[in-house]
Amino acid sequence: MSNFEDTNLYFRKAAEIMDLSSRAQTLLLTPFREIKVQVPIELDNGEIAVFSGYRIQHNDARGPMKGGLRYHPQVDVEETKSLASLMTWKTALVEIPFGGAKGGITCDPKKLSLREIEQLTRKFIQQIHENIGPYKDIPAPDVNTNPQVMAWIMGEYSKFHGHSPAVVTGKPLDLHGSQGRDEATGRGVAYICEEVLRTHSRLVSGCRVAIQGFGNVGSNTARLLYELGAKIVAVSDVTGGLYDPEGLDIRALLEHVRTTHSIQGFGPATTITNARLLELPCDILIPAALGDVINADNVAAIQAPIIVEAANGPITPEADELLERRGVTVVPDILANAGGVTVSYFEWAQNIQQFKWDLAKVNDELHKTMVHSYQKVVKLATEKKLSLRTAAFIIAIGRVGKATVLRGF
């Protein structure tokens, strides 16, 4: 099953409970616009290389479309369509005035120099600049893109349209980025963990957490939960994992990663595989790396009673069904990792107003948004005896559907 069909499955499950007609379902599922462009650049060795760039604009009923740009060898139309539609439901769920989009370039940035990545980015924006904009579609960082890439996008777009910081979010602080954007997704995940534990009458302090992925999302989640007193019993990156049932010293681990660029070789912890990390005894499991890591093959071995989806699509629909039957609480990606796009919205709003918020204001507004959204989802799930995922999709689809009807097709 393709990624897009996976996402659509969750959509259809919710849409059937809502009694949405099949025509309305088709209208909401079909991407508004699919852009594929040729991105040729001159490599450092003088040869010409041609890449494919995508921007899938899924839905703009509630506002300009919003979503990241991914540079990865596996970027393709199906994956981008799936991620674009997830953005539509995510922005609706947390009630920010955006629709959903996603894009990327099929490339391996590890094999490209900084100059080549800059050329690739600028050429891509030259191809799509008419289709993006502060009130049309606003890109942001995703896998292998960062504040520097966002700065190049702003620069290139502004050559055509004049000074336009609000065309892209996740920019460096020195170029109209927002305080707190860098850690916003991890901070949002930590806020959700606090809330889900509260629902289970538990505190973060002393709670055992295992986190797969120690990049932007995983490491910030680990640091913030550690500061709240959680025991981070395991973390991993692409090279493998670390386990200590007494809890890892996350501050020391962050310092180790800063100097060595890997979690390997850190202190007294036992090394484990990424597969084993998912099956450890713990109170909360947080997949924060890749999609489809919890699937039909390993779902029976998962011991955590709570899973918070920090990554996009880390659980396959088949495994999701089995976890639901077993009573495992799964906080879905469209809620759990919405902190990043929420602070992107704050950045866009600051750019439009040419005004700056301080970090305390950003974090306070983020906290309000995450807690309010979580409570709405839990209320509906409890009232209608639904999973958190189905409840989240029902709320999101309802908002996008209403906006579509009110505007007229």
Ligand code: NAD
């Ligand atoms: P990142 O590139 O900063 O970090 C990814 C981490 O995953 C790294 O530690 C990497 O070593 C690890 N990893 C890579 N391949 C792996 C493998 N095969 N097994 C185990 N670990 C592996 O990316 P990120 O920004 O932290 O994003 C992580 C996930 O969160 C992605 O699914 C992304 O779409 C999602 N997400 C990110 C944001 C954001 O603001 N960054 C927002 C929403 C969702």
